[in-house]
Amino acid sequence: MNRDHLRILLPVLSLGLLLAAVFYLQPRAMSYFGLNLLFNLAVPVALATIAQMMILMVNDIDLSIGTFVSFCACVTATFVQSDPVTGYAMLLGAIAVYAAMGAIIHARGLPAIVVTLGMSFFWSGMAILILPSPGGSAPAWLNAMMKAKPPLVPVAIIAPIVIGLIMHYFIKRSSLGVLLRGVGGNSQAIDRAGWSVLGLKATAYGIAGLFGVLSGMALVGLTTSADANIALRYTLLSIAGVILGGGEFTGGRVSPIGAVIGAMTLTLAASFLSFLHLSSDWQIGAQGAILILVLAVRLVFTRREALA
Amino acid sequence: MAVNRKEKGGIGTGEVPIISLAGIGVSFGPVRALSDVALDILPGECVGVVGHNGAGKSTLVNVINGRLSPTAGDARYDGAESRADFRNGQRARQAGIRSVFQELSLCPNLTVLENMRIPYRNMPWRNWRGNAASAVRMALDAVFPGHGIDPYCVVGDLSIAERQMVEIAIAFSRRDIDARLVILDEPTSSLDGAIADQLLAYIKKFCADGGSVIFISHMLGEIFDVATRMVVMKDGRIIANDDAKNFTRDSLVDAMGHVVPDGAENGEGRKQRELGEDVLRMKNGLSARKGEIVGLAGLAGHGQAEALAQCYLERSSDWRANRAPAVVFVAGDRARDGVMPLWSILRNLSLQTLVEFSRSFLVDRAAEKKLAQDWHRKIKIKTDDLDSSILSLSGGNQQKVLFSRALASSAPIVVMDDPMRGVDVGTKKEVYRMVREEAEKGRTFLWYSTETDEILECDRVFVFRDGEIAAELTGDAITEENMLRASFEMEEAAS
Numbered sequence: 001m002n003r004d005h006l007r008i009l010l011p012v013l014s015l016g017l018l019l020a021a022v023f024y025l026q027p028r029a030m031s032y033f034g035l036n037l038l039f040n041l042a043v044p045v046a047l048a049t050i051a052q053m054m055i056l057m058v059n060d061i062d063l064s065i066g067t068f069v070s071f072c073a074c075v076t077a078t079f080v081q082s083d084p085v086t087g088y089a090m091l092l093g094a095i096a097v098y099a100a101m102g103a104i105i106h107a108r109g110l111p112a113i114v115v116t117l118g119m120s121f122f123w124s125g126m127a128i129l130i131l132p133s134p135g136g137s138a139p140a141w142l143n144a145m146m147k148a149k150p151p152l153v154p155v156a157i158i159a160p161i162v163i164g165l166i167m168h169y170f171i172k173r174s175s176l177g178v179l180l181r182g183v184g185g186n187s188q189a190i191d192r193a194g195w196s197v198l199g200l201k202a203t204a205y206g207i208a209g210l211f212g213v214l215s216g217m218a219l220v221g222l223t224t225s226a227d228a229n230i231a232l233r234y235t236l237l238s239i240a241g242v243i244l245g246g247g248e249f250t251g252g253r254v255s256p257i258g259a260v261i262g263a264m265t266l267t268l269a270a271s272f273l274s275f276l277h278l279s280s281d282w283q284i285g286a287q288g289a290i291l292i293l294v295l296a297v298r299l300v301f302t303r304r305e306a307l308a
Numbered sequence: 309m310a311v312n313r314k315e316k317g318g319i320g321t322g323e324v325p326i327i328s329l330a331g332i333g334v335s336f337g338p339v340r341a342l343s344d345v346a347l348d349i350l351p352g353e354c355v356g357v358v359g360h361n362g363a364g365k366s367t368l369v370n371v372i373n374g375r376l377s378p379t380a381g382d383a384r385y386d387g388a389e390s391r392a393d394f395r396n397g398q399r400a401r402q403a404g405i406r407s408v409f410q411e412l413s414l415c416p417n418l419t420v421l422e423n424m425r426i427p428y429r430n431m432p433w434r435n436w437r438g439n440a441a442s443a444v445r446m447a448l449d450a451v452f453p454g455h456g457i458d459p460y461c462v463v464g465d466l467s468i469a470e471r472q473m474v475e476i477a478i479a480f481s482r483r484d485i486d487a488r489l490v491i492l493d494e495p496t497s498s499l500d501g502a503i504a505d506q507l508l509a510y511i512k513k514f515c516a517d518g519g520s521v522i523f524i525s526h527m528l529g530e531i532f533d534v535a536t537r538m539v540v541m542k543d544g545r546i547i548a549n550d551d552a553k554n555f556t557r558d559s560l561v562d563a564m565g566h567v568v569p570d571g572a573e574n575g576e577g578r579k580q581r582e583l584g585e586d587v588l589r590m591k592n593g594l595s596a597r598k599g600e601i602v603g604l605a606g607l608a609g610h611g612q613a614e615a616l617a618q619c620y621l622e623r624s625s626d627w628r629a630n631r632a633p634a635v636v637f638v639a640g641d642r643a644r645d646g647v648m649p650l651w652s653i654l655r656n657l658s659l660q661t662l663v664e665f666s667r668s669f670l671v672d673r674a675a676e677k678k679l680a681q682d683w684h685r686k687i688k689i690k691t692d693d694l695d696s697s698i699l700s701l702s703g704g705n706q707q708k709v710l711f712s713r714a715l716a717s718s719a720p721i722v723v724m725d726d727p728m729r730g731v732d733v734g735t736k737k738e739v740y741r742m743v744r745e746e747a748e749k750g751r752t753f754l755w756y757s758t759e760t761d762e763i764l765e766c767d768r769v770f771v772f773r774d775g776e777i778a779a780e781l782t783g784d785a786i787t788e789e790n791m792l793r794a795s796f797e798m799e800e801a802a803s
Binding site: 173175178179181182184185186188189190192193194195251252253 | 375407414416422426427433436
């Protein structure tokens with residue numbers, strides 16, 4: 001448990017540090033409204049990061065999450081809004097495709113990186129078919145939910161906390177979560193104990209699909225319209241978020257709370273750079289620099305851990 | 309050694325065997341891993357299983373725990389009528405059969421108590437963490453008193469010995485179906501003496517309370533300490549099955565060795581030859597002289613492959629590809645580190661020598677072709693077209709290509725990592741002859757093999773045990789019996 005606490009310490013510290021810097025540069029951000037603005041785009045990123053985490057947890061990687069979220073956003077902004085039955089059926093079907101993808105990757109021993117890369121073109125094409133030009137509109141309830149103003153704490157803070165806690169209890173505490181992480185740790189042991197690794201992988205992918213759908217819906221709720229390329233950046237953001245949050249590429253070592261914090265840190269980094277009046281040409285590079293810095297610090301941490 | 313197969317259990321004794329195997333056979337394609345195995349295990353027995361590499365111990369274990377369906381014969385769990393089918397795994401679980409495998413099978417990213425969850429199929433959901441923690445703690449306390457392992461600790465943070473303790477404790481832990489037969493495959497390989505004694509004491513107690521244990525080990529001292537019955541396996545058969553009292557260490561080793569005198573020419577090529585100076589000497593004591601065939605023997609996984617890898621990498625890892633390599637490698641695991649599956653036979657064959665023979669930046673196609681044709685003739689690769697895919701060849705012929713790849717080079721040392729796996733007898737004989745010829749020309753061979761008749765071809769043999777050299781045999785001392793003696797620990801753990 002001690003090691004897990006240490007793992008979560010770094011993402012918490014980096015988020016705190018960044019937040020302090022933002023507040024120092026722009027004290028007015030330190031308000032209900034300011035926090036909501038800073039973090040509301042973190043909600044869909046956090047959901048996509050959780051989806052990526054489910055895949056990394058079983059030792060695979062998902063390069064299609066960005067286009068998948070775009071596809072879900074397009075479906076939400078068109079079908080779910082105009083023809084809910086078809087719309088929700090399409091989203092459920094998309095989750096089923098995700099689960100099937102996991103099953104096929106395991107059953108045929110395919111590299112996930114190739115399959116998901118191929119699927120990313122599929123989702124991208126589907127999104128363009130549904131919504132050839134930016135547009136659509138968000139279902140009223142979704143818009144109301146994302147723009148709600150609960151007393152004291154804004155949605156942009158409540159939502160990540162809820163997502164993080166639910167997934168923490170599911171992944172870290174429930175007995176199904178143990179099996180899912182076990183697949184990443186030593187799938188042979190799981191297989192020997194008589195469990196179906198195929199079923200577990202399909203479950204992990206299916207949950208990832210569910211969170212991809214939720215991410216797309218949350219995104220439409222915020223932006224009120226969609227675009228076939230709306231979430232392309234999410235692929236890399238989600239991977240970076242998981243790693244930043246203390247997860248690892250292999251071995252089933254992931255932390256849902258860390259992943260959510262990682263997603264928030266990445267979103268905040270963008271705002272921080274804007275507050276610095278950095279030209280937007282430099283922002284992506286600077287975001288990468290922040291990422292490298294945090295990961296370098298983590299490497300020092302883990303080295304020490306290994307020595308101890 | 310007289311084979312004394314006892315017919316106990318069943319009628320008259322009132323005891324129902326936990327598992328009863330009759331006429332069990334398992335084949336993987338043409339390879340017969342088990343044939344005609346009959347074994348009953350009664351409550352309260354501790355059965356020691358011994359045998360050399362490939363004797364069928366692991367296959368037997370996998371049949372008993374239901375992971376492998378026998379291709380012939382009948383497996384009955386708890387006396388119940390049963391057909392051999394894919395549900396045997398479930399039947400074995402229902403009968404309370406649990407296994408600890410030789411290679412550790414815990415998930416390093418999970419905590420100790422979470423690892424308890426994995427084999428426990430129907431764990432109640434309510435407060436499962438608390439229950440699992442107390443069950444693991446109880447089992448650890450029972451088997452290894454004073455262990456000092458926290459169930460909330462992540463397995464990756466534990467030492468190898470602690471992991472093995474956890475795995476053993478989980479196998480003995482309380483679940484909805486009580487443990488009745490626990491299979492321990494080399495359970496003490498990474499435990500020190502005192503801890504191993506705790507385990508042996510617990511096994512005796514467990515059996516006295518009516519449980520049964522199958523104990524597989526290369527430490528004969530331990531087996532004689534706990535086992536009430538001995539099962540000796542060789543070539544997929546049970547060749548002796550009797551009370552432990554009726555065996556001595558020597559008779560047990562004799563039983564395992566039970567040499568079948570099939571080829572008079574075995575080791576015939578081992579004539580007295582003038583051997584050159586030392587060309588290789590390693591820290592662990594491994595050495596080889598020019599023109600010598602050095603065998604690395606012992607039970608599989610006792611450090612031979614590591615020694616070979618170390619020897620090879622020390623001499624080949626260099627920034628610049630050398631035109632004259634000091635050492636070449638013949639892979640045993642063809643698919644993993646031998647064959648280029650998408651390349652033709654020709655390309656596979658010439659891979660090693662491309663740099664050595666080409667004098668310019670570009671590949672010398674004519675020389676490459678000539679080389680391949682030479683070896684095609686010399687080693688009789690069964691193909692009409694060297695440009696067809698390597699995968700069109702049979703396993704034995706693929707191995708011949710790998711041999712020619714290595715032998716075509718001028719390297720003075722050839723390292724072979726159990727290269728005859730799954731190769732037919734005819735090919736083996738040809739390769740033995742070739743190795744002999746090359747050795748007479750002054751090449752040195754380091755040959756790791758799990759097969760005794762290959763080791764008998766060697767001029768000098770190092771027997772490995774627990775990652776170290778347990779014995780060095782030369783000349784007439786290279787016999788199967790001596791190898792077995794060195795592979796199995798004959799002395800007490802104390803010595």
